[in-house]
Amino acid sequence: MAPKKQESVKRVVMKPLEAAMKNSKREVNKGAWTAEEDQKLAEVIAIHGAKKWKSIATKAGLNRCGKSCRLRWLNYLRPNIKRGNISDQEEDLILRLHKLLGNRWSLIAGRLPGRTDNEIKNYWNSHLSKRINQKEKQRSTGGADDSTRRISIVDQKPSTQLSDQNKVHGEMKQDSSSEEGTATITNASNKGGDDHEDYSNSDIDIDDFFDFSNEGPFNLEWVNKFLY
DNA sequence: AACAGAGCCAACCGCGGCGCG
């Protein structure tokens, strides 16, 4: 299918007016954001910073909940956001990280500068998961083609071939929105039974894995340290 | 040209964690 670049800009202009009109003054506005709302939100965040989303929503005079403002900022308005055209390198990295972390989109996004968790999640759901499924089918029938070669490479990595159990002993938390990429590790039970792998038995140093301090902005070599 | 189905993506929803009083 042909890519739809710059589409989001169009979207903003399309429906939202009627959506905004439909919503009464008391009700919280939902649906697509208008350019005007974007501008207001950006202005308020420029002044007050991207914290206290509820008050930001109020200060901006937007009839939106803080949650919605936060999402809009993180996924669209935030500076240095890359849109569209996930490169082969990035795709490869997503595949590897997903293999390692499962559906921890925010963590994966934290390793892809300029990419949002939502974007990666969408990309995974619409592109990669299908390819994985295809590959699985092909594997069961035997043989592989070019389109799945890269995925095969990922599958071959030995150090992360961990158990398929849906449990994890370490909960990792990271502020993916921070440009510095500071990370902390906490211990907690995993919510929701993610399908990622149990890395607690591996020789991966989690602290090291999420130590962003000595990396370039877009150096993907680091991942090899953990995955090969 | 019109329609239907698939693909894609922005945004919403629900839940859990955390901090504060």
Added chain:
DNA sequence: ACGCGCCGCGGTTGGCTCTGT
């Protein structure tokens, strides 16, 4: 220790665009 509110995350949905018929 407890309750409450806010924040962040992952899953899901709604709706627009594209493509094929």
